[in-house]
Amino acid sequence: MSLSTVEDRRSSLSRGLSLLELFTVNRPELSVSEMARRSGMPKSTTHRLVGDLLAAGILERGDRGVRLGLRLFELGQLAPSQRTLREIALPFAHSLNEVTGLTCNVAVRDGTEIMYVEKISMRNLRVPHSRAGGRLPLHCTALGKAILAQSEHDLIESVLSGELPRLSPQTITDPELLRRELARVRETGIAFDVEESQPGLFCVGAPILGPQSRVVGAISVTGATGVSQAQRFAPAVRASAMALSRNLGYRPRHRNSTMAHS
Incomplete structure:
Protein backbone atom coordinates (compact mmCIF):
# COMPACT_ATOMS: atom_id res chain seq x y z
CA MET A 1 0.00 0.00 0.00
CA SER A 2 1.47 3.35 -1.03
CA LEU A 3 2.00 6.23 1.37
CA SER A 4 -0.45 8.36 -0.61
CA THR A 5 -3.16 5.70 -0.26
CA VAL A 6 -2.64 5.58 3.53
CA GLU A 7 -2.84 9.37 3.72
CA ASP A 8 -6.01 9.39 1.62
CA ARG A 9 -7.62 6.89 3.99
CA ARG A 10 -6.59 8.92 7.03
CA SER A 11 -8.01 12.03 5.39
CA SER A 12 -11.31 10.25 4.67
CA LEU A 13 -11.50 9.00 8.27
CA SER A 14 -10.84 12.48 9.63
CA ARG A 15 -13.48 14.03 7.39
CA GLY A 16 -15.96 11.28 8.26
CA LEU A 17 -15.47 11.92 11.97
CA SER A 18 -15.95 15.65 11.43
CA LEU A 19 -19.32 14.89 9.85
CA LEU A 20 -20.38 12.85 12.88
CA GLU A 21 -19.51 15.79 15.13
CA LEU A 22 -22.12 17.92 13.36
CA PHE A 23 -24.96 16.08 15.12
CA THR A 24 -26.19 17.63 18.37
CA VAL A 25 -29.07 17.20 20.81
CA ASN A 26 -30.93 19.97 19.02
CA ARG A 27 -29.99 18.67 15.55
CA PRO A 28 -30.18 14.87 15.73
CA GLU A 29 -31.01 14.58 12.01
CA LEU A 30 -29.33 16.39 9.10
CA SER A 31 -29.62 16.42 5.33
CA VAL A 32 -26.56 15.85 3.17
CA SER A 33 -26.82 19.43 1.88
CA GLU A 34 -26.85 20.79 5.43
CA MET A 35 -23.89 18.61 6.40
CA ALA A 36 -21.93 19.86 3.39
CA ARG A 37 -22.72 23.47 4.25
CA ARG A 38 -21.86 23.12 7.92
CA SER A 39 -18.66 21.16 7.31
CA GLY A 40 -17.44 23.27 4.41
CA MET A 41 -16.86 20.12 2.31
CA PRO A 42 -17.98 19.80 -1.30
CA LYS A 43 -21.41 18.24 -1.58
CA SER A 44 -20.04 15.38 -3.71
CA THR A 45 -17.44 14.53 -1.04
CA THR A 46 -20.04 14.75 1.72
CA HIS A 47 -22.41 12.51 -0.23
CA ARG A 48 -19.69 9.89 -0.71
CA LEU A 49 -18.67 9.92 2.96
CA VAL A 50 -22.28 9.75 4.13
CA GLY A 51 -22.78 6.75 1.83
CA ASP A 52 -19.79 4.99 3.42
CA LEU A 53 -21.08 5.75 6.93
CA LEU A 54 -24.55 4.49 6.03
CA ALA A 55 -23.10 1.27 4.65
CA ALA A 56 -21.16 0.74 7.89
CA GLY A 57 -24.22 1.38 10.06
CA ILE A 58 -22.59 4.43 11.66
CA LEU A 59 -25.37 6.54 10.16
CA GLU A 60 -28.95 5.57 9.34
CA ARG A 61 -31.66 7.18 7.26
CA GLY A 62 -34.34 9.25 8.96
CA ASP A 63 -37.46 11.06 7.82
CA ARG A 64 -35.64 14.23 6.74
CA GLY A 65 -32.05 13.12 6.32
CA VAL A 66 -29.60 10.94 8.23
CA ARG A 67 -28.93 10.40 11.92
CA LEU A 68 -26.43 8.55 14.11
CA GLY A 69 -26.88 4.78 13.76
CA LEU A 70 -27.06 1.93 16.23
CA ARG A 71 -23.62 0.66 15.22
CA LEU A 72 -22.07 3.81 16.69
CA PHE A 73 -23.94 3.18 19.95
CA GLU A 74 -22.72 -0.44 19.99
CA LEU A 75 -19.13 0.65 19.53
CA GLY A 76 -19.48 3.27 22.24
CA GLN A 77 -20.56 0.62 24.72
CA LEU A 78 -17.19 -1.11 24.21
CA ALA A 79 -15.18 1.81 25.63
Whole structure:
Protein backbone atom coordinates (compact mmCIF):
# COMPACT_ATOMS: atom_id res chain seq x y z
CA MET A 1 0.00 0.00 0.00
CA SER A 2 1.47 3.35 -1.03
CA LEU A 3 2.00 6.23 1.37
CA SER A 4 -0.45 8.36 -0.61
CA THR A 5 -3.16 5.70 -0.26
CA VAL A 6 -2.64 5.58 3.53
CA GLU A 7 -2.84 9.37 3.72
CA ASP A 8 -6.01 9.39 1.62
CA ARG A 9 -7.62 6.89 3.99
CA ARG A 10 -6.59 8.92 7.03
CA SER A 11 -8.01 12.03 5.39
CA SER A 12 -11.31 10.25 4.67
CA LEU A 13 -11.50 9.00 8.27
CA SER A 14 -10.84 12.48 9.63
CA ARG A 15 -13.48 14.03 7.39
CA GLY A 16 -15.96 11.28 8.26
CA LEU A 17 -15.47 11.92 11.97
CA SER A 18 -15.95 15.65 11.43
CA LEU A 19 -19.32 14.89 9.85
CA LEU A 20 -20.38 12.85 12.88
CA GLU A 21 -19.51 15.79 15.13
CA LEU A 22 -22.12 17.92 13.36
CA PHE A 23 -24.96 16.08 15.12
CA THR A 24 -26.19 17.63 18.37
CA VAL A 25 -29.07 17.20 20.81
CA ASN A 26 -30.93 19.97 19.02
CA ARG A 27 -29.99 18.67 15.55
CA PRO A 28 -30.18 14.87 15.73
CA GLU A 29 -31.01 14.58 12.01
CA LEU A 30 -29.33 16.39 9.10
CA SER A 31 -29.62 16.42 5.33
CA VAL A 32 -26.56 15.85 3.17
CA SER A 33 -26.82 19.43 1.88
CA GLU A 34 -26.85 20.79 5.43
CA MET A 35 -23.89 18.61 6.40
CA ALA A 36 -21.93 19.86 3.39
CA ARG A 37 -22.72 23.47 4.25
CA ARG A 38 -21.86 23.12 7.92
CA SER A 39 -18.66 21.16 7.31
CA GLY A 40 -17.44 23.27 4.41
CA MET A 41 -16.86 20.12 2.31
CA PRO A 42 -17.98 19.80 -1.30
CA LYS A 43 -21.41 18.24 -1.58
CA SER A 44 -20.04 15.38 -3.71
CA THR A 45 -17.44 14.53 -1.04
CA THR A 46 -20.04 14.75 1.72
CA HIS A 47 -22.41 12.51 -0.23
CA ARG A 48 -19.69 9.89 -0.71
CA LEU A 49 -18.67 9.92 2.96
CA VAL A 50 -22.28 9.75 4.13
CA GLY A 51 -22.78 6.75 1.83
CA ASP A 52 -19.79 4.99 3.42
CA LEU A 53 -21.08 5.75 6.93
CA LEU A 54 -24.55 4.49 6.03
CA ALA A 55 -23.10 1.27 4.65
CA ALA A 56 -21.16 0.74 7.89
CA GLY A 57 -24.22 1.38 10.06
CA ILE A 58 -22.59 4.43 11.66
CA LEU A 59 -25.37 6.54 10.16
CA GLU A 60 -28.95 5.57 9.34
CA ARG A 61 -31.66 7.18 7.26
CA GLY A 62 -34.34 9.25 8.96
CA ASP A 63 -37.46 11.06 7.82
CA ARG A 64 -35.64 14.23 6.74
CA GLY A 65 -32.05 13.12 6.32
CA VAL A 66 -29.60 10.94 8.23
CA ARG A 67 -28.93 10.40 11.92
CA LEU A 68 -26.43 8.55 14.11
CA GLY A 69 -26.88 4.78 13.76
CA LEU A 70 -27.06 1.93 16.23
CA ARG A 71 -23.62 0.66 15.22
CA LEU A 72 -22.07 3.81 16.69
CA PHE A 73 -23.94 3.18 19.95
CA GLU A 74 -22.72 -0.44 19.99
CA LEU A 75 -19.13 0.65 19.53
CA GLY A 76 -19.48 3.27 22.24
CA GLN A 77 -20.56 0.62 24.72
CA LEU A 78 -17.19 -1.11 24.21
CA ALA A 79 -15.18 1.81 25.63
CA PRO A 80 -13.64 -0.03 28.63
CA SER A 81 -13.16 2.66 31.28
CA GLN A 82 -16.56 4.29 30.80
CA ARG A 83 -18.34 0.92 30.59
CA THR A 84 -16.71 -0.39 33.76
CA LEU A 85 -17.45 2.78 35.72
CA ARG A 86 -21.03 2.93 34.45
CA GLU A 87 -21.72 -0.71 35.28
CA ILE A 88 -20.32 -0.41 38.81
CA ALA A 89 -21.90 3.00 39.41
CA LEU A 90 -25.41 2.09 38.22
CA PRO A 91 -26.74 0.55 41.46
CA PHE A 92 -25.26 3.40 43.51
CA ALA A 93 -26.87 5.95 41.18
CA HIS A 94 -30.26 4.22 41.48
CA SER A 95 -29.94 4.11 45.26
CA LEU A 96 -28.99 7.80 45.47
CA ASN A 97 -31.91 8.68 43.21
CA GLU A 98 -34.33 6.75 45.45
CA VAL A 99 -32.95 8.18 48.70
CA THR A 100 -32.93 11.82 47.55
CA GLY A 101 -35.72 11.83 44.99
CA LEU A 102 -33.41 13.86 42.73
CA THR A 103 -31.82 13.29 39.34
CA CYS A 104 -28.54 11.40 39.78
CA ASN A 105 -25.65 11.81 37.33
CA VAL A 106 -22.34 10.02 36.83
CA ALA A 107 -19.67 11.67 34.71
CA VAL A 108 -16.06 11.32 33.61
CA ARG A 109 -13.55 13.89 32.39
CA ASP A 110 -12.78 14.29 28.70
CA GLY A 111 -10.24 17.05 28.19
CA THR A 112 -11.55 20.19 29.89
CA GLU A 113 -15.14 18.93 29.89
CA ILE A 114 -17.21 16.41 31.76
CA MET A 115 -19.11 13.77 29.82
CA TYR A 116 -22.20 12.25 31.41
CA VAL A 117 -22.11 8.43 31.29
CA GLU A 118 -25.27 7.79 33.31
CA LYS A 119 -28.38 9.67 34.35
CA ILE A 120 -31.21 8.48 36.60
CA SER A 121 -33.94 11.09 36.26
CA MET A 122 -36.44 12.42 38.74
CA ARG A 123 -39.91 13.12 37.45
CA ASN A 124 -40.90 16.58 36.25
CA LEU A 125 -37.32 17.90 35.93
CA ARG A 126 -35.71 18.60 32.58
CA VAL A 127 -31.93 18.77 32.67
CA PRO A 128 -31.06 18.65 28.94
CA HIS A 129 -27.30 18.85 29.29
CA SER A 130 -27.11 15.91 31.71
CA ARG A 131 -28.23 13.30 29.19
CA ALA A 132 -25.85 10.36 28.74
CA GLY A 133 -23.21 11.61 26.31
CA GLY A 134 -23.87 15.26 27.14
CA ARG A 135 -20.95 17.55 27.93
CA LEU A 136 -20.25 20.66 29.96
CA PRO A 137 -17.08 22.53 31.00
CA LEU A 138 -15.34 21.33 34.15
CA HIS A 139 -15.32 24.71 35.90
CA CYS A 140 -19.07 25.37 36.13
CA THR A 141 -20.47 22.02 37.28
CA ALA A 142 -20.38 20.23 40.63
CA LEU A 143 -19.26 17.08 38.81
CA GLY A 144 -16.50 18.96 37.01
CA LYS A 145 -15.25 20.76 40.11
CA ALA A 146 -15.28 17.49 42.07
CA ILE A 147 -13.09 15.89 39.38
CA LEU A 148 -10.86 18.91 38.82
CA ALA A 149 -10.14 19.41 42.53
CA GLN A 150 -8.70 15.88 42.73
CA SER A 151 -6.79 16.13 39.43
CA GLU A 152 -3.10 16.71 38.78
CA HIS A 153 -1.65 20.18 39.27
CA ASP A 154 -0.89 20.64 35.56
CA LEU A 155 -4.51 20.03 34.56
CA ILE A 156 -5.81 22.43 37.20
CA GLU A 157 -3.40 25.16 36.06
CA SER A 158 -4.29 24.53 32.42
CA VAL A 159 -7.98 25.03 33.16
CA LEU A 160 -7.36 28.10 35.33
CA SER A 161 -5.17 29.73 32.68
CA GLY A 162 -7.58 28.96 29.84
CA GLU A 163 -10.97 30.33 28.89
CA LEU A 164 -13.67 30.00 31.56
CA PRO A 165 -16.90 30.50 29.61
CA ARG A 166 -19.90 31.94 31.42
CA LEU A 167 -22.94 29.67 31.12
CA SER A 168 -25.07 31.65 33.58
CA PRO A 169 -24.79 34.82 35.68
CA GLN A 170 -23.53 32.66 38.57
CA THR A 171 -20.70 30.92 36.68
CA ILE A 172 -17.29 31.42 38.30
CA THR A 173 -15.04 32.96 35.63
CA ASP A 174 -12.36 34.49 37.88
CA PRO A 175 -9.37 32.07 38.06
CA GLU A 176 -8.47 33.01 41.63
CA LEU A 177 -12.03 32.54 42.86
CA LEU A 178 -12.13 29.17 41.14
CA ARG A 179 -8.77 28.23 42.67
CA ARG A 180 -10.17 28.93 46.15
CA GLU A 181 -13.33 27.01 45.29
CA LEU A 182 -11.29 23.95 44.24
CA ALA A 183 -9.26 24.14 47.48
CA ARG A 184 -12.53 24.03 49.44
CA VAL A 185 -13.70 21.04 47.39
CA ARG A 186 -10.42 19.21 48.12
CA GLU A 187 -10.84 19.92 51.81
CA THR A 188 -14.49 18.86 52.11
CA GLY A 189 -14.75 16.22 49.39
CA ILE A 190 -17.93 17.83 48.08
CA ALA A 191 -18.63 20.31 45.26
CA PHE A 192 -21.61 22.59 44.64
CA ASP A 193 -23.10 24.15 41.54
CA VAL A 194 -25.83 26.60 42.48
CA GLU A 195 -27.16 27.94 39.17
CA GLU A 196 -23.62 28.04 37.75
CA SER A 197 -24.31 25.77 34.77
CA GLN A 198 -28.03 26.45 34.34
CA PRO A 199 -30.34 28.98 36.01
CA GLY A 200 -32.90 27.41 38.32
CA LEU A 201 -30.92 24.31 39.27
CA PHE A 202 -28.49 23.21 41.92
CA CYS A 203 -26.13 20.25 41.79
CA VAL A 204 -24.03 18.66 44.52
CA GLY A 205 -21.26 16.25 43.54
CA ALA A 206 -18.39 14.21 44.93
CA PRO A 207 -15.36 12.61 43.26
CA ILE A 208 -15.13 8.90 42.46
CA LEU A 209 -11.64 7.62 43.20
CA GLY A 210 -9.86 4.45 42.20
CA PRO A 211 -6.59 2.73 43.13
CA GLN A 212 -3.76 5.07 44.22
CA SER A 213 -6.44 7.71 44.92
CA ARG A 214 -6.70 8.51 41.22
CA VAL A 215 -9.89 10.35 40.29
CA VAL A 216 -11.93 8.42 37.72
CA GLY A 217 -15.16 10.41 37.67
CA ALA A 218 -17.82 11.97 39.88
CA ILE A 219 -21.39 11.38 41.02
CA SER A 220 -24.01 14.04 41.77
CA VAL A 221 -27.65 14.88 42.36
CA THR A 222 -29.51 17.74 40.70
CA GLY A 223 -32.67 19.52 41.74
CA ALA A 224 -34.43 22.87 42.09
CA THR A 225 -32.35 25.83 43.20
CA GLY A 226 -31.54 26.24 46.88
CA VAL A 227 -28.21 26.34 48.71
CA SER A 228 -29.67 24.90 51.90
CA GLN A 229 -31.25 22.04 49.97
CA ALA A 230 -27.98 21.32 48.19
CA GLN A 231 -26.13 21.26 51.52
CA ARG A 232 -28.74 18.92 52.98
CA PHE A 233 -28.01 16.28 50.32
CA ALA A 234 -24.22 16.57 50.54
CA PRO A 235 -23.73 13.74 53.09
CA ALA A 236 -25.70 11.26 50.96
CA VAL A 237 -23.73 12.16 47.83
CA ARG A 238 -20.40 11.95 49.64
CA ALA A 239 -21.30 8.57 51.19
CA SER A 240 -22.33 7.18 47.79
CA ALA A 241 -19.12 8.42 46.20
CA MET A 242 -17.03 6.83 48.96
CA ALA A 243 -18.85 3.48 48.69
CA LEU A 244 -18.49 3.53 44.91
CA SER A 245 -14.81 4.44 45.21
CA ARG A 246 -14.18 1.50 47.53
CA ASN A 247 -15.84 -0.77 44.97
CA LEU A 248 -13.35 0.50 42.40
CA GLY A 249 -10.36 -0.25 44.62
CA TYR A 250 -9.87 3.05 46.45
CA ARG A 251 -8.44 2.71 49.96
CA PRO A 252 -8.03 5.80 52.20
CA ARG A 253 -4.52 6.25 53.55
CA HIS A 254 -5.81 6.99 57.05
CA ARG A 255 -8.84 5.87 58.98
CA ASN A 256 -10.26 9.41 59.20
CA SER A 257 -9.08 10.49 55.79
CA THR A 258 -11.39 12.49 53.52
CA MET A 259 -11.45 11.83 49.80
CA ALA A 260 -9.15 14.76 49.15
CA HIS A 261 -5.50 14.32 48.25
CA SER A 262 -2.93 15.42 50.77
